[in-house]
Amino acid sequence: MLSGFKDLLWLASVLKDNLLPLVFLLVILGNVPAIRGRSLGYSLRVCGFMLLLALLKNLNIFSAMLLSSGVIISVSLTLYTPRYSWMKYSNLSLVPLVDLFALSILAVFASSRLLEMMTFWLVAELLGFFLIAYDYLVRTEKAALLAAVKYLLFSMIPTDVALFIILALTGFNEAIHLPLNEVRPDLTSPIITLMLLLGFFSKAAVFPLHFWLPDAHSIAPSPASALLSGLMVKMGLYAIYVIESYPLDTFIASVMMLFSGCLTAIYGGLQAIMQQDIKRLLAYSTTSHTATIMILLSLYIISGDALFVDAAVLYAVTHAFFKSALFMDSGFIEVLTHERDIRRLGYVFRVTTIESLAVMISVLSMLGMPPTIGFLAKVITFVSISNYLKHSWLYVLLLLIISIEISLSIAYSVRYLRVHVDSTARLPQGSLDLRALRMTPFIIALSAASVGFTFITGVFNQITPDKSEILLELSPVLVTALLIFAFLSLYVHEVIKKSSEGQ
């Protein structure tokens, strides 16, 4: 009996050491064509993604939070994609690509060694290329190939340069054997710092290498856009967070990050307001948000205050949740209405009120309303910057820029909401594909997750060494807010429903 138990423990430890291969195996098995669309395939894939949560223990706060939010997003996407793929392309061949893409991104966050991280990073980029070019693959759309090549040249290659440089400076043996936080590549040369930052800027789509993003994210199939925008840009931010712990030219790094960050935050927001295509609007808003996170990370370099990292990571998680949900929603709208132009939409709430409500929750998270995770992100962002207001005028300026960024985000989220709720829009006659409604549960689930995740962020205090008590202090406020929020949602739902029935 005891030996059996020991065997079991041994098995568990073996599994734990080889968790990533096991996860890949499960996800690939779940994608075997015969069971890809069946519940067995779904459950294998979901189990695979969930297993990744067992890796949380050894990660820092940045990767731990991104990994756990990434797992939630991937699970909803692995359920959402088969329906999307079937309705848009009449086959399921998009599913394995999206799953492996999600998995390799998550593996980047879960990696403990440099070479491991680099491998998954490069695989993720490669899969990203094929996902962006997917429409060229199946429908010979030249624009998709062009967007993919643009992504290859201006996002993949600069990042690869940065990664190869880090690998060279770390040394092959150290990169293979030592954990990420124990290696000490010397990045102090200004040129090296500059090149690394440019490389990771290109992944996070921050000026001057931001221009590939709107094309790539709007042309890719929606589940891929959700991953590209929700998780992949975070890889660039995560890499910047990682290199911040290595010796580097802090002056150049902080100046560059602040300058590019401020510029992109405003520029992306302004561009988003001007867009008529829902996916392009979301894509530009991504550059604006990642730039804001970049600003927070640069403040971490300047001040060394870990609160900025908390703010950045919460902001990143918030963005991951609402952007994935919104891109999934854009895919739903595309399949439902065969239309992506904001001006010709607006009747979606008449088709599915509850989905429109879910999108509203996501938008509220973007705006930072309690009790969404966005609220936490905004609170900590403002608290962390306000702590330093008396130190330098710089913080006042940044507070101003982030406020402008937020007001711009209000402007374009209102535009985005008009896609769903526009009381003047009438239902078009007969062109709606109502099978698309089968995709809505996962969008709703993901939106709900951006509320639910607020309440488990406290867990990360236990997992990770760097604690921020502010999360615990806020919990009574959050619970109260949740109640009010639930009540309000029900009320809004009733109102919208009534008005849609009135038509």
Place this chain on the structure above:
Amino acid sequence: MIPMHWVIAALPILLLLPSATIPLLYITTKKVLIVDTAALISAAFSLAISFYTISLVVAEGPITYYFGGFPPPLGITYIIDEASATLGTLATFSLLLSIIYGSWILDPKWRYLYYTATFLLIAGCVSYLYTADIFNLYVSAELISISSYVLASFYRGKGIAIRAASIYAISASLVLSLLLLSAFLIYGSYGTLNMADLALKSRDPNAEVLFSGTVFGDIVLASKIVLALILWVMLFKSAIMPNHFWLPGVYSGAPTPAVALFTASADIIGIYGIARLFLTVFGSGIVFEDYRRILMTVLTFIAAGSSLASATLVSLQRNVRGIVAYSTISQFSLALMGITTNINEGAAGAIFHLVSNSLGDMLVLYSAGMATALCGRSLECLSTLRKYKVAYISLILGFLNLFGIIPILPGFWSKAILTLAFIKTEFPAGSVIVLASSGLCAAGYFRVLISSLRPGVTKKRTQEEISLTIPTITLILLIITTLALGVSLLFFEDLRNFLVFNVGNSMVDYKRYIRIVLGV
């Protein structure tokens, strides 16, 4: 001297033997099977010797062999060090694959000629890699060139092949005569042709060596002319832009196994020659160091420009041969950039980049050759490969290896070592060029991959009756080799160290070279 060393050093001779006997065998017996078997056995035998050589070099260090027993600098000396043993193994490996594949794709009637030319080519190549004698270097280069003209014009009925082979033959003969001229100039000024002797005297003109004495006359002027001339020859042989004009034509006109052979033997000799002559023989420490430094700087710019320009052209190509041709130019230019760093890691990266590029090219060419045989040359035909999993995997693996960003493939490691060299020499722009040209090439690779992925292309003609066993075997061998090399690089520290330190060192450490050859 141990008897086995004799066998190793006689590898070029052992390769010349089948090239003479195979035509005789065919003419006397008229049986293709016998010829195929003889070629296969000889190729396998030479590969086995190469493996033995490399294991010996790893275990004991460089091996030398004096032809006729004449001590250097009197006779011709062979020195087999880590770099030449590595490239020699690559050449014999590609010979074996080329012969297996050739026995499938080529017309049985003319196959014996193909075998003769390939053995001649590899004999020249191995001799070129091993030799420590400038004149022998020239002779080997001629041998390589003549057999490559034959291979390039193998399809005599095709206008494009004849035209390409003529351009190649005429220009290469002209260029190679410059190498001969350089050999004269060297002998006239240094009084020796032995490369170790030259290495010694270019650093210490007063050195006196038994039999060759001291230098006579002005070695500086002569060396300057020689270096410029040789550089031109080598750039031509490895088709670095703007000397690349012959390569795309040859690559599109020659038979698939011949092109695959070229990427691993005939075309790498330029890069190897530059490495050997500019790092070992006339490497750092020579009396006209400034001039050499200028040449290296110019070379860096040429290589960078060539790499980026040809990588841009890759994305514009309409067939696999064109893509392989321009991507090869681009990769060779990157290897050249590695050499211009002047350090261990740069030389090692360059040599290994040649290896990984050849493996990638062979994977792509052999799998695409199957599609050509089944359907045709256009990109759409590649989707025929979807039915043949091995060929399909090879195509994908080949392109991924050429792109070189997955650590289980050798392509990643060669690029990583090159980046390491650029970072060490504080030239980070070099790593940008390496990856930027990889990215530009990748745009071309991925377009091909996507067209092979695309379903539903109707086949022009499918010859289901063709047996695909032989090409499949070739590809399986290649896949195993490529993956084994990549995975062992990932897991075995010793192999990485051997590559980065020993291979690079064998090029850069001129003192060791002189010591081993001359015994000084």
